[in-house]
Amino acid sequence: MSESSTKTGVKGNSWGLITVTSVIVVAVAYSHYMEVQVPAEEIRRRREAYGYGAVADTAPTTPPKLGCHPGVNDPQLRSLPHFYKDVAPDPSAQNIYQIEVSMAMKITHKMLCSIESMCSVNSDAHVWFLVTRATLDASSAQRLLSLQKICPRLCVAHVNVRTVMRNTSFHEILNSDDFWNTPYLFTQLSDVMRFAIVYNSGGLYTDTDILALRPFKNISKNYFVAEDNKGSRPSNALFHFERHHPTPKRFLEFLADTFSPVISRLMYGTLGPHGLARFFWHSKCSFRILTLLNAPAEYPAPGDPIGKRASSRDDSARNNETAYRTPRNAVKFDDEPTDRVGDDVNGSPDCIYNIFGKNAHHFIYYLNCLSLFYRNKTLLGPDDNILPSSFTLELFNSVTKTTPVEEGSLVDIIAQKTCPLTHSKCPSLMCN
Template structure:
């Protein structure tokens, strides 16, 4: 074999090796999460696929766009995943399951990714039981989501490589979703404890201070400079949300602290909307904006000072857990330290093990993946 033919053969082998490498690692589709699974390409834009839900387990499904005709307007629960390669954890699946079983509204999960791999056994079980009527998944293009809203064009100002980008993007996405479609937004670490259908146009302070009376009425006034966006409901085209989005569009800039686009700006918008100059206090209720006491949407983080109640500590009979959230509709377990706390399966030890069998029995049954 001549040297020229040998060189051509070597070049051909190199090209074939590169093509094989790209195919195996799905480089031709940057949003793909697991090339070893079959991708369902029969998905129609704007609809959940008609393939039986039991056939989706272990597969990578192509996600549709959210439909323009939204039949569940104002009566739906949204979750948002901003990572481009989503891998739902047991605690996220617990949040989804509790919202489906207890919240009494269809749950809709938005992903930046165009595909989702249904390989977690608990998620597979929920898909079999609830997909697509009570649980559905969608992809969204950021620019498309912000169209026809006060945030249209803001993507040009987003810091795509900033370490806080995903946190701030989530703040923007959740507000636009509620403004355009109406419904509840819940963070992925929120446990739903009660039927949410009776709550409208409501948000909560960023405190843990309020203690309810025996009849679940506030006993003291709460003053706050921050409004927590981890749990909130607003109707479609709510005028307060419109005010918030306008202020956010006018003030968003590079270098903002992670809390600025969310809790800080939300409080400023509420002050302007209500014509107040000082810190807001609860309870406060208007037709378009209700600020509920913090015990209604109960918040917990182990990083708080002073230390919070022992949600991950010995609790002999569970009565402490029950009393702490006896008037709460949701329980928001937030913060990196809280997310990393050990879940043992012992209901006398930690809050997930206590409430899990009641609100997310499927998710908690896969404790090793929790």
């Protein structure tokens, strides 16, 4: 009798503890929710700044010039051409997009290093650096002009959020105050804009804290990357799709259909990596994980050095060799892939994409990324063959934003090779 009473008491105490814990969690969440409320005047200011104010901008009336036209409005780059109004990517070219959404006038040296690396390593590509601010400060403009002298395919343009998003399913969400009432505005704007731009024009999107190591070649047209080799931790920091491929459009539709103002206000990454993971789970499309074991030809050849390339044709001469017993012929990353295995679902090639495993773009976990900035020779391979199976290195700016690059560190060695101009001006990548 007493034993039964004891069990009942323990069970009751357990339920009581669960109830109390639940109440505390709800109370904390509600308190945080109230704390992150954005004042109405700030919401109005945000909408005006990004093109979703009371007076909407008009759609372009004449077609923009196709291709890269640096300084088309101002040879000093202080007044920038408007993306999709004055200039637009040539869909037939290789295009790489990077976006700065914070309205900052100054461009940091870490960001400049990322831009320079994309230009120098992928020298046949048009690199579009898109900023939401219509003007830059004189020092940033001068640094970008210096980059354009050695990277003639670098295009700098002002991007208006409404101009990019007006014809997408997410436009109505942006047209409401709910989207703008968030502490994660810059991240969430970038999360949706990148997919709209890649859908409209085709090409590769990459974050501005990613350094290119080797050319994007021998790669499928349509792919994501992941922080693991199972696809359970997908990343939206880098992806490539051909123009009007339905996947970016479907993803924006999914985000619009499942958008929750409360969750987007409380949680970081709901429109980014977390949203992408949910999309994969709900999607009826299929994908395959590319790793060194199952797709060696998709990865850089052993011994392929990092750093500047004069042209992809140079890579053809250097890499016309056999690696992993697989012929390696350099091709542009938007050429027709030679391997279409798994690219059809019910007869349609539009419902498949490759996901590159962690070695290609995320060789190190973000919590360990500070080690990249300090001397640590164990991170280098034999004969300084740095990260031999990687195309890029992510610096994880959210963690390393205030961390200078130490001489002799992995980032220092890589920056000397992939962004030599920026590194020569500011070796720590933290100059004013």
